[in-house]
Amino acid sequence: MEIVATGVEVAGARGQLLAPTSLRARSGRLLLVAGDPNSGRTALALALSGRLRPTRGEVRLDGTADPSALRRAVAVVDAPQITEPEGALPVRDVVAEGLSLAGRRSGRRAVRAWLQARELPATERFENLAGLARTRLLVDLAVESRAVRALVLDCPDRHGGDPAGWYELAARQAARGLAVVALCSPHSADRLGVFPARIGADNPEPSTSDTAEGLR
Structure with missing residues (x-):
């Protein structure tokens, strides 16, 4: 599977939300995309998933x-x-x-078994989970859907902690064959030592080091 964004731009009522951005995401690859706060990271995530219509440009799935x-x-x-x-x-x-949104069993017994398998607390408030546990839970729920072939992680670094944790989670999903895009800050990309695609740029093809096989 291949998702290609070409000159995707989003304008809002008060000005530009996302500067023209071009990138390519493919099955089995993890693409890191960096942008500053208010650069349109969430707008890009929604455009890549067909949930927001670009003002200009287009997003194509397999052409x-x-x-x-x-x-x-x-x-x-x-x-x-x-x-x-x-x-x-x-x-x-x-x-x-x-689980319900993913078309899976979501009754008490199914939920209890799902949580026990991941050693997660049933009654804890979601906001009290550590950042990495939160991201892991949401990624695991997303891939419960048999229809999902790509993931866009929207700024997991905003929850703090070492970015290597969520980067590894994303890399595992790419290794399973999914196309994975992880949006983050330039600072997080620097800490990871990964050269990212950039919001507001015409990004070149990912290098071979961005494939699932090249991830540590």
Whole structure:
């Protein structure tokens, strides 16, 4: 599978939300994309998943501009105020909703088994989970859907901690064959020692070191 964004730009009521950005994401690869706060990281995540129509440019899935196909195939993980779970919810409720959306069994027994397998607390408020545990939970829920073939992680570094943790989670999903895009700050990319694609740029093809095989 291949997702190609060409000159994708998003304008809002008060000005530009996302400067023209071009990039390519492929199955089995993890693409790191860096941008400063307010550079349009969430707008890019939504455009790549067919959930936001670009003002200019286009996003194609396997050569076809089909937003509905993108929405089925691409899961946006933890987009602030959009796919981000309500912080006050207990973890079990977040899991039940995620399993239901993925078309999986979401009754009490199924939720309890899912949580026990991951050693997660059922009654803890979601907002009290550590950043890495939060990201792992949401990634695991996203891939429960059989239709999902790509993930876009929306700024997992905003929760703090060592970026190597969520980067490894993303790399594992790429190694499973998914196309994975991880949006982050330039500082996080520097800490990871990874040369990222840039928001607001016409990004070249990822190098071979960006493939799942090249990830440490």
